[in-house]
Amino acid sequence: MTLDEIRVHIDAIDSQLLDLLSQRADLVHEVGVVKKRDGLQIYAPEREDALLKKLVAMNEGRLPERSIRAIYREIMSAALALEDDMKIAYLGPEGTWTHQAAIKKFGHSVEYLPQANFAEVFDQVARRKASYGVVPIENSTEGAVSHTLDLFVDSPLRICAQILLRIENNLLASIPREEIKTLYSHPQVFGQCKNWILRHFPNADLVEVSSTTRAAQIASERASEGAAALGGTLAAELNQLEIIESSIQDRATNTTRFLVVSEKTCPPTGNDRTSILFAVRDQPGSLVDALKAFNAFEINMSKIESRPSKQKDWEYIFYVDLAGHCEDPKLADALKELETHCSLVKLLGSYPDSEE
Numbered sequence: 001m002t003l004d005e006i007r008v009h010i011d012a013i014d015s016q017l018l019d020l021l022s023q024r025a026d027l028v029h030e031v032g033v034v035k036k037r038d039g040l041q042i043y044a045p046e047r048e049d050a051l052l053k054k055l056v057a058m059n060e061g062r063l064p065e066r067s068i069r070a071i072y073r074e075i076m077s078a079a080l081a082l083e084d085d086m087k088i089a090y091l092g093p094e095g096t097w098t099h100q101a102a103i104k105k106f107g108h109s110v111e112y113l114p115q116a117n118f119a120e121v122f123d124q125v126a127r128r129k130a131s132y133g134v135v136p137i138e139n140s141t142e143g144a145v146s147h148t149l150d151l152f153v154d155s156p157l158r159i160c161a162q163i164l165l166r167i168e169n170n171l172l173a174s175i176p177r178e179e180i181k182t183l184y185s186h187p188q189v190f191g192q193c194k195n196w197i198l199r200h201f202p203n204a205d206l207v208e209v210s211s212t213t214r215a216a217q218i219a220s221e222r223a224s225e226g227a228a229a230l231g232g233t234l235a236a237e238l239n240q241l242e243i244i245e246s247s248i249q250d251r252a253t254n255t256t257r258f259l260v261v262s263e264k265t266c267p268p269t270g271n272d273r274t275s276i277l278f279a280v281r282d283q284p285g286s287l288v289d290a291l292k293a294f295n296a297f298e299i300n301m302s303k304i305e306s307r308p309s310k311q312k313d314w315e316y317i318f319y320v321d322l323a324g325h326c327e328d329p330k331l332a333d334a335l336k337e338l339e340t341h342c343s344l345v346k347l348l349g350s351y352p353d354s355e356e
Ligand SMILES: C=C(O[C@@H]1C=C(C(=O)O)C=C[C@H]1O)C(=O)O
Pocket: 028, 031, 032, 042, 043, 044, 045, 047, 048, 051, 075, 076, 077, 079, 080
C-alpha cells in the first residue's frame, strides 16, 4: 500500500473511533444521571480498576499495557469531565508531584484546583468545593508524610483510591552547574536525594520550600544569585529551566504513594487495602494486645506508623494498613476485636490495592 492508501484506512478507523467514543459518552452520561438520582459517587475507582484490568488482559494487538492504560485513562477522564461538578483539589502549585499523580488518576479533561497546603486540600473536599482531593502519604525512600497522617485524625473524609507514582528528581537551573550556590526544594525531595547532594554539592546551602514548583520558580527568579532547584520535569517546563542532571534520587525505584480522599470510601474489588488509625489505652502491653487482633484473624498488616496524639505528651496514634476490605467478614471481626483494646479506632477507608 502507498502512504496515501494507508492514510485513507487510518482516517476511516478514526471516524469509526470518534463515533464509538460519542456513543460511549452518551452511555456514561446516562450512568451519571442514574448515579445522581441514587445519590452515588460519580467517580467509581473500583469500576475503573476492573475495566483497565479487563482491557489489558483482552488486548491482543501491538499496543503495550502502558499505552492501553494511558489511552483509557483519558477516555475515562473525558467521561468524568461530562459531570460539571468534577473538580480535583491537590497540593499545588501546578507542576508538583501531587499534580502529576492526580493527572495519572483523573486524566487531563477534569478541572484541577491547586491548594497551598494539605489542610486546604482536605478542607476544599469537606466543604464540597472539590469532589476529590489528592495528597501524598508515603515515599519508598523517605517514609511517611506526617502532615497527611495528622490531618486524618479530625477529618470526616475517607480514602477511596491510591496512586503509585515513580518519582524521578532532577537538578533544574537556568545557570551552568559551576555557578550553583543554593539548592531549593521540598524537604521530602532533599531526603530522597541526600547522598547525591553530599557527593555533588557538599557546600551548597539547602533551602526548604513548600513545593518543588515553588523551588523551580525561585531557581528561575534568583538565577543570578546561584539558585537551582530539585524537582520534576513538569516544574522545569513551567519555569523554563534546563535539566542539568536527571534522575538524581538515591534509589532508582523511588516511588510515592498518594491517596484520593472524598466523602465516601470504595466498594470491594477482591484486591483491596484498608487504612485505619487507632489509639491504645495507656497501660502495659496494650499495643501488643491491639496488634494481636490482626494475628488472631489472619489479617496481613502491611504498614504501621505512629504519630504523637497532640492531646497528651508521649501518647500516640497508630496508622495501620491492612490487606482486605472492611466489608470482608474476617477483617470486620478483627476491627471489632481491636476496638476492645483501644480508646479510639477510626476507619479511614478501603480501596483497590492497585499498583498504578
Ligand atoms: C461510567 C461510570 O462512571 C465513571 C466513568 C467510567 C468510565 O468512563 O468508564 C468508569 C467509572 C466511573 O469513574 C461507571 O461507573 O460505570
